[in-house]
Amino acid sequence: MATGRTHRPATRSRGIPEATVARLPLYLRALTALSERSVPTVSSEELAAAAGVNSAKLRKDFSYLGSYGTRGVGYDVEYLVYQISRELGLTQDWPVVIVGIGNLGAALANYGGFASRGFRVAALIDADPAMKGKPVAGMPVQHTDDLEKIISDNGVHIGVIATPAGAAQQVSERLIAAGVTSILNFAPTVLSVPDGVDVRKVDLSIELQILAFHEQRKAGEEAAAVAGAADDVVTPPPLRADTAAAAAAAAASRKGPDGDVPAVMPA
């Protein structure tokens, strides 16, 4: 069981660093584009630019896969596409089920890029009886009652969860019990899964909050640059009296009227 682990810490991908694995799809996408334009070879510099990374990083990444380049020339595009595809396991077919066919689930089901890389939507599953049999993306929605059978009949190892957060943990347990060992979770919850099961999450809200943090930071720096850096508004340093008071009020909302809690951020 273990506590909700979010990424793949256990598997310890022998040899290839996790950071490299995460970039391989990026390289593959850039290479595919080159391949379509019939470009025969590409240098690490060019490919790195197309993938939006540093060329040294790219070369080091490729070095984990083997020596597939030719010095003085670059990399053979088609050959590299094949090698990366093989390394990522895209030379085989991966049946996938999507659970929770609401707004998001339906959009995912309709997503073309889904099938373009060896992933095949094997089934769409929803708990709503009214959805049963209803076609979404040209495929009938099936009921959760048949989840186990669907997973096992199709040899599914990868599941996508797009249910409300409250149902996600339970759905993940059923998926795992039925044989799924990799989950892509769109529900905003931490999933607790056994060792050996990989979970990756996509959380729109978290991404926006991270952007907001930096955005606020920019606004603060800008204000500090314009003004004499005396006023605060959003900067972390001290904290104005009224803001501190609000914080104190929130903190004291339970017990006595200890109206203290001065300027925070001591350490």
Add this chain to the structure above:
Amino acid sequence: MATGRTHRPATRSRGIPEATVARLPLYLRALTALSERSVPTVSSEELAAAAGVNSAKLRKDFSYLGSYGTRGVGYDVEYLVYQISRELGLTQDWPVVIVGIGNLGAALANYGGFASRGFRVAALIDADPAMKGKPVAGMPVQHTDDLEKIISDNGVHIGVIATPAGAAQQVSERLIAAGVTSILNFAPTVLSVPDGVDVRKVDLSIELQILAFHEQRKAGEEAAAVAGAADDVVTPPPLRADTAAAAAAAAASRKGPDGDVPAVMPA
């Protein structure tokens, strides 16, 4: 313009490490749940479990914000919710525009959790004239012609791109020219943006490919454990003659009538 940088390397969030910033929303979510259950205080151990992280990591993360805990007791839930919200900039309102109201864009527009943390969908924008004025999530879709005016009138700094990949770069340029400085990109492309602009990407296909890599790895290890670890199939080590031949054939798939081509993907 710089090459497509993907994450926030420039901003150098003074003080708070990027990895910590990325976890703050996780803590906030867990704390909000506790708050709703009227739990007054929580220990680092409990909160860490709820957020799916290590308790030492959580304490260190909080130490960057300040000393908000009480030794022997734990953290005041309400107070911490306030502090993290403030740090993330969620105490203010963030108007957001979504560009590209197709399957995904519509799902995002309908997403309730969007507005729950200070983010407000200020406008939905699409290039399709047929979409103009059509209500999606109770809001009329506006045409791209008015993009600049919408951004400026609403003081939008955060934009979400859900257009096809081919249009993403151009859309990002218009957004940025109009004043957007943070972009959440759902299109599978590397965006080239000027310094000072943050881009975060959500790419379903990449996530699935990473899962496939580990899935393949699991299958390989399993097979190796069962069999005598002699056969390859997917293991990285050397490269057998026939495998190399297949690769070479794939590389030549463009010119000659080599009717093979493994499983490699096209699009």
Add this chain to the structure above:
DNA sequence: CCATCTTTGTGCACGCGTTCACAAAGGCAT
């Protein structure tokens, strides 16, 4: 066959992030 020029592959150093482990802090009971 040799010289030159381009580009790979990688040794190395550095910085960030994670984790351990513990002293200090504070509540609480006596």
Add this chain to the structure above:
DNA sequence: ATGCCTTTGTGAACGCGTGCACAAAGATGG
């Protein structure tokens, strides 16, 4: 008050990821 017990906050060690810089490899032209 005093001592015990819990939990925080953090110093320090470690490991991973990144980027530099360059020697080696190989293509290409003479």
